[in-house]
Amino acid sequence: xxSLPSHPIGVFDSGVGGLTVVRALMDxxxxxxxxxxxxxxxxxxxxxxxxxxxxxxxxxxxxLQQQEVKMLIIACNxxxxxxxxxxxxxxxxxxxxxxxxGAKNAVAHTKTGGIGVIGTPTTINSNAYARAIHQxxxxxxxxxxxxxLFVPLVEEGWLDHAVTRLTAQEYLKPVFVESIDTLVLxxxxxxxxKPLLMDICGDRMxxxxxxxxxxxxxxxxxxxxxxxxxxxxxPDYRFVVTDLPVKFQTxxxxxLGRSLGKIELAQL
Amino acid sequence: xxSLPSHPIGVFDSGVGGLTVVRALMDxxxxxxxxxxxxxxxxxxxxxxxxxxxxxxxxxxxxLQQQEVKMLIIACNxxxxxxxxxxxxxxxxxxxxxxxxGAKNAVAHTKTGGIGVIGTPTTINSNAYARAIHQxxxxxxxxxxxxxLFVPLVEEGWLDHAVTRLTAQEYLKPVFVESIDTLVLxxxxxxxxKPLLMDICGDRMxxxxxxxxxxxxxxxxxxxxxxxxxxxxxPDYRFVVTDLPVKFQTxxxxxLGRSLGKIELAQL
Numbered sequence: 001x002x003s004l005p006s007h008p009i010g011v012f013d014s015g016v017g018g019l020t021v022v023r024a025l026m027d028x029x030x031x032x033x034x035x036x037x038x039x040x041x042x043x044x045x046x047x048x049x050x051x052x053x054x055x056x057x058x059x060x061x062x063x064l065q066q067q068e069v070k071m072l073i074i075a076c077n078x079x080x081x082x083x084x085x086x087x088x089x090x091x092x093x094x095x096x097x098x099x100x101x102g103a104k105n106a107v108a109h110t111k112t113g114g115i116g117v118i119g120t121p122t123t124i125n126s127n128a129y130a131r132a133i134h135q136x137x138x139x140x141x142x143x144x145x146x147x148x149l150f151v152p153l154v155e156e157g158w159l160d161h162a163v164t165r166l167t168a169q170e171y172l173k174p175v176f177v178e179s180i181d182t183l184v185l186x187x188x189x190x191x192x193x194k195p196l197l198m199d200i201c202g203d204r205m206x207x208x209x210x211x212x213x214x215x216x217x218x219x220x221x222x223x224x225x226x227x228x229x230x231x232x233x234x235p236d237y238r239f240v241v242t243d244l245p246v247k248f249q250t251x252x253x254x255x256l257g258r259s260l261g262k263i264e265l266a267q268l
Numbered sequence: 269x270x271s272l273p274s275h276p277i278g279v280f281d282s283g284v285g286g287l288t289v290v291r292a293l294m295d296x297x298x299x300x301x302x303x304x305x306x307x308x309x310x311x312x313x314x315x316x317x318x319x320x321x322x323x324x325x326x327x328x329x330x331x332l333q334q335q336e337v338k339m340l341i342i343a344c345n346x347x348x349x350x351x352x353x354x355x356x357x358x359x360x361x362x363x364x365x366x367x368x369x370g371a372k373n374a375v376a377h378t379k380t381g382g383i384g385v386i387g388t389p390t391t392i393n394s395n396a397y398a399r400a401i402h403q404x405x406x407x408x409x410x411x412x413x414x415x416x417l418f419v420p421l422v423e424e425g426w427l428d429h430a431v432t433r434l435t436a437q438e439y440l441k442p443v444f445v446e447s448i449d450t451l452v453l454x455x456x457x458x459x460x461x462k463p464l465l466m467d468i469c470g471d472r473m474x475x476x477x478x479x480x481x482x483x484x485x486x487x488x489x490x491x492x493x494x495x496x497x498x499x500x501x502x503p504d505y506r507f508v509v510t511d512l513p514v515k516f517q518t519x520x521x522x523x524l525g526r527s528l529g530k531i532e533l534a535q536l
Contacts, residue, residue, distance in 0.1 A: 149421065149424055155416070163435050163438065166431045170429075
């Protein structure tokens with residue numbers, strides 16, 4: 001099956017976080033059709049075994065390819081860390097993932113070679129960012145810091161709250177003593193607290209937002225492969241989830257920065 | 269099959285939280301054998317459908333009855349809210365649950381009839397504490413407050429941290445303006461921040477710890493049914509989980525207040 005420029009971009013995550021990637025894509029590529037898939041029935045992936053994560057990730061990639069996506073974007077750090085290679089090996093469309101995108105952007109921007117990465121404990125323990133960064137430039141020094149409370153704080157909506165500020169100061173304290181000029185937001189929830197993090201970091205370091213990185217790389221790939229949608233009309237956005245928790249709509253719209261519209265339920 | 273006093277007490281939870289109940293049982297009933305079952309492969313239950321929670325809960329209750337427990341304790345608020353009646357209907361041993369235990373204790377202690385309940389969003393949304401309290405005394409007024417950040421804060425180990433203090437002050441602000449003299453800790457994680465909560469509440473209200481309530485009720489039931497273990501020797505403690513995440517041992521020992529020893533893996 002040949003991909004057409006009118007085909008949608010497929011973006012997927014274990015839950016709601018990948019909507020920050022969709023938001024970045026909507027801003028960067030306002031004429032592209034997008035299907036978002038959130039595996040809300042089986043979230044969180046971080047606590048599952050590698051075999052299970054690979055299996056679930058492949059199921060979602062297959063589902064999206066059946067919807068004739070022209071490109072796959074893994075907007076979940078856990079899936080990217082564990083299963084990106086498998087998806088790439090079997091997919092017949094280009095595959096981008098948040099870890100590779102964030103790593104590329106960090107390596108391109110660092111001047112001193114000192115890169116910090118913040119993420120969930122699962123992402124940090126996987127060491128996937130450090131591997132991706134070193135694959136691009138072995139001279140870089142990577143300092144990783146798990147920030148387990150950021151996801152619950154973002155989901156609570158405390159985006160500019162004294163508690164979040166105090167928590168961020170605590171987590172970033174060890175990062176600040178390292179010689180780092182670039183900090184990768186290694187979790188799709190973190191763009192929502194970017195203003196607060198920028199405020200705390202001041203001019204100590206620049207932030208790399210994987211969602212923006214992936215949107216920029218998507219634009220390049222679509223252009224270079226002649227897959228950019230030439231139709232300049234309102235695009236079609238689909239949001240597919242495997243379960244519809246009460247909070248999905250509320251939290252989802254906060255992540256997306258706009259209304260979600262109709263949400264479809266799918267069984268894998 | 270007849271229960272013997274030497275048979276163990278079966279305690280279960282979706283994860284690690286129910287270990288605070290085990291800790292209270294160890295302190296109150298130091299000669300009782302205990303089996304703890306944590307369904308760590310399928311945690312968290314809060315996001316799952318009622319049918320799934322009922323099914324999983326029944327599987328665990330059956331597993332523990334196959335281990336010849338003389339009593340079942342549902343040490344998980346989600347399972348207690350959703351599936352306690354089903355477990356009671358099918359079990360051939362006494363069944364206690366944290367919600368009923370907390371509600372009984374709160375009703376027994378309130379002087380003004382004003383009872384506050386704090387818990388996870390799932391527990392609070394289920395309204396199970398309010399129902400259990402009203403079943404015991406319809407004159408009570410119940411004020412419920414979800415505290416989504418307490419579980420991640422406890423799991424982060426920030427038990428006496430400025431962030432936790434600030435978060436608790438924020439969550440308890442609306443509780444303090446209600447006429448409440450008794451506050452139920454409606455989550456098995458909360459006993460770990462009881463000192464901090466007591467400090468913030470001061471003499472405004474007394475705290476009801478469901479773990480202590482259930483240990484007291486267990487002692488009564490064992491006594492009245494002639495099921496208390498007469499052997500005054502070191503008891504046997506078993507800890508069974510469905511998956512062994514790295515953090516289970518660390519967090520578990522913090523919850524239990526002592527070493528976990530060997531942890532068994534089981535498939536349901």
